[in-house]
Amino acid sequence: MRLPVLNQGDSGGGCGGGCPPEPPGDSRRSFLRTTVSVGAGFAALGAALSPLRDLDVDKAFSGDSLLRDHYKELSAEEKARLFADIEAQIDRSYGVKASVGDPQPIPGVEFVYALNLSRCDGNRACVHACVKENNQSRSPEIQYIRVVEMPIGTFDPEHGDHYYGDEETPKPGHFYMPMQCHQCANPPCTKVCPVEATWQEADGITVIDYDWCIGCRYCQAACPYWARRFNWTDPEIPADELNPDMAYLSNRPRSRGVMEKCTFCLQRTRKGRMPACLEACPTGARKFGNILDPSSEVSQILRNKRILVLKEEVGTRPRFFYYFDERGPQPNEGGAA
Amino acid sequence: MRAYARFLYRCFRVSFVGDWRYQLWMLGLTILTLLGINAWARQFTEGLITTGMTDQVSWGLFIANFTYLVGMAAAAVMLVIPVYIYRNKELHDLVIFGELFAVAAIIMCLLFVTVDLGRPDRMHHMLLRFNFPMSLLTWDVLVLNVYLLLNLHICGYLIYCRYRRQEPSRWFYIPFVFISIVWAISIHTVTAFLLVGLGGRPFWNSAIIAPRFLASAFSAGPAFIILTLMAIEWFTTHPVPRKAYMTLRGIVLVAMTINVFLLGSELFTEFYADSAHIASVKYLWFGIHGHDQLVPWIWTALGMNLLALVMLYLPITKSKKLLAPACLLLIVGIWIEKGMGLIVPAFVPTPIGEVVEYMPTANEILICLGIWAFGLLLYTIFVRVTIPVLSGRLVEDQIFHTTPNAAAEFAADQRRTRTQEVPS
Known part of the structure; x- marks a missing residue:
């Protein structure tokens, strides 16, 4: 393959590969320009996302939902552990000792x-x-x-x-x-x-x-x-x-x-x-x-x-x-x- | 693999190159995208309470834009059919712009669905328990993602072949093109069925929604492509034959005629029978119990659509000067009708007779603008990168000359396209 080798000048602003060799000063300037624009981009993105700082993760997402299984896939031990977690969470947020149960449908009852x-x-x-x-x-x-x-x-x-x-x-x-x-x-x-x-x-x-x-x-x-x-x-x-x-x-x-x-x-x-x-x-x-x-x-x-x-x-x-x-x-x- | 990475890198570099109009356009879109991200961050922090949605009207602007954009993704197939089935030569070099728009539109669709979720952090639950085939939403997730992949593959493969100066292998893309034709129809049908299948919402529970969805999509999509081609012709040297516009105009004309006919059938059925079913339709067109927020919108949409249709029937739209406003009227008209006009009335009144109106909040509108801006940003980049590849200026074994000076670049571009015939 006859690929043109990327030179240093390539990291500069408006030059899409294979520019004529630039004097070192220009190259440094264009490097600086790229750094500044990438930095500004990230700063803008960070500023845009800043409302996320007010997010109370524990309150909003109740802990570990990422790892939690569907109800129907929980084993008896997993249920016991999960319910204890939820009770602890309720105690943390409300200061109330709650009991979380899982009563099952009664056979022959509709x-x-x-x-x-x-x-x-x-x-x-x-x-x-x-x-x-x-x-x-x-x-x-x-x-x-x-x-x-x-x-x-x-x-x-x-x-x-x-x-x-x-x-x-x-x-x-x-x-x-x-x-x-x-x-x-x-x-x-x-x-x-x-x-x-x-x-x-x-x-x-x-x-x-x-x-x-x-x-x-x-x-x-x-x-x-x-x-x-x-x-x-x-x-x-x-x-x-x-x-x-x-x-x-x-x-x-x-x-x-x-x-x-x-x-x-x-x-x-x-x-x-x-x-x-x-x-x-x-x-x-x-x-x-x-x-x-x-x-x-x-x-x-x-x-x-x-x-x-x-x-x-x-x-x-x-x-x-x-x-x-x-x-x-x-x-x-x-x-x- | 390295060559491909390098191709992507060069595309990435090229997307930053352009004259001041291009830079200004991209800057504007970037700012809007960032504002949208900011609004979404606020929504993510506080919950969907930052939107105008309520338990009464539980879907709003997000889903409205979603359904509309599913329709717009049809733009692609309306170019693919003439080219690959009827062997239309004028459109051959343009079909890729339609497919690229489909990619951008589907990405916007997926973003609109994501921002509408109460718990986007649980998206992966879809992978763990997928209620297929019972839930139409799972069908929609499937068809949209596959349609996205199909178009990504077709466009990506063709562009990369051009870039490497290779003749694309027919077996590697023609079958996918034909699958994508059927698939395009499936994305509308499934999205319409998502709403049509709900027996508790008489406004949606009508067999005409899916055909109407297709008809409006097949007019708004190609209308958008007409505008894109005009922009490409105006800002670049990529050739767009006049006949291409006329073919597309014909497609828009036929699809729009069918759309208006179906609308008439729907309105006749509802208003002549005048049963209790029509509360939502009445709300949309005339208002009920003094609530009539959507009335001016839907009449505006009707006016725009009819005006566009009349313009398209007249020979005046054979000139591009009048074809553009007709397309614009149609795109906006259908956006109102297929967006807010299709989603919101189904919730008014509620199934138990409460009338609550929906008014989107500024935050919600900003998120929508952000997604639109991001979609257009993507599409602009796609087009920006594709044009030099198609014209043989951006190829693997050649240095791509660009200067910050746009005039010089365009001149160079022009010389090249004139002197060297592009192999198709």
Whole structure:
């Protein structure tokens, strides 16, 4: 090959290889010029990146996510170690001794929610109980349950008021429709996740591995019930309001940049308790239980009541049902309610 | 290998050489890129709260630019088809500029998706658990990256062969060219399906989105190439035959006609049926419940597109003076329509009927400008390096003469291209 040999002058500014030999002074000057421009380039890049200095890595990225495995790949020992790490982290950030558990789906149990629209009076006790129980961010505010005040005569929430005042409920001529994750049997949100960070468990609850989510928000776009929330920045929860009874897949504190959602309070319900929203409801509009048990309250409701499935036409097969109290004779059931 | 490293090094050196207009353009793009990096660093530090996105409108300007640029990457295939299938001679020496633009556009696409992630530090999770074939996003990652590699290979190989004065071996690139034709169609289809497949968003859940996506891409892409060729003709001595413009004009014309027809079909279906499905379309075109932020934008886009189409149909655009503004109108019109006009309305109202509008923040806009500037910077470098290679001035066994004096350089360039016929 007949390659022209690069001479010293080559490191100079406007000379693309094989310049005529320069006097030594020029070469030094051009070397200086290159050094100065490369230096200026790096300085500019450094200045551009300077906001990164304010980044609180421990808070924002919760330690070791780079090495953390997907939930489904964790062995029992790895889980124990990981949960201890998370507990230590919570102790560091909040000064709270929390316990992070991992309750498993109970065999033979499939959870279903039923909500009585005739009873709900729009008091929003469920919304606030949920925030407390599930350690949602208080600032910016994240809520899993949205209650819409709707005028009688329509079922289109577009005609409803999402921001009505709590104090004047129930308003005459209106009814209230709380909406949260429907825990669909055919969930569009899990299908679209590019990294399998969200999936449906055996008891029908759709969960998220907060340490696996990459924050693309495709699931949020896919959900027809607007049930998913994103952490647009580091969540803030006052330490004295932190619920220390936590589960890995539900109410442990989330980090920024990940999705979260209602998990039917699996940290409670998989241990035989009721969801926080149900316990808080003063009207008795909320019913929860195992659909596979024919004697459960929800099974009876689904057998006997008039049921409304929200957006049945999108084919998501929700596990969240609305129903109505009926008055007067029951044409199909021989009068038994 | 050493020779190749040296080739890259020489390309790198050449990219710094140019007259004052070139230097000014590159300086401007560099500054914008740095501003974009600065804005992104702020976003990375504080989280996506620095954007105008909310839980209600959870995709915004980033994804809008992403979908638009996927379309622009089509520019390449609209040159490849006439050259390799119809053996169009005028475009033969120009097809590489289209492929190079595809490379730059796909890099911009990947950057736009990356800045949209809440946790870019977890990108590698894609490699560990890849939800293929269920998630269309994984399809998109695949098709975009393969399309990038295909174009990098084709351009890189052809340019390097020219540089070494070798005849390119047909088996080493022609099969890839034909794969890239099919692949270009796949990147649009997959990106459209990403949105179309969501049953909960009636605005997207329509079979016409993918064909319309292709039609608009096949008009905006070649329109951009027309402008690039004009710039190449204006600033360098690389020859651009007039017939090349006319071929591209024909392509833009046909694609744009189909695009407008499909738009009409869509609007008729929505507004004549007038069902509850049309809340988002109504929001886009007329506004709902007093919220009408996008209305002036979409009508502007429609006006620009129709004006561009009429101009293209008239013989006046056979002159380059009027072809340029027509292309510019079309590019901007489609940017509005295929960007913000395609993404944002799907979120308004939310699936449970709340109407929240989206307004990008200054930080978000700076990031977008930064990515655009970086993409154009890359493309300028690609073109800057390719032209002397194609004209036989930058070859392996020859010293590449450049002087800081642009006029002398251009004159030299001109003499060379005139005197020596470039082997094709």
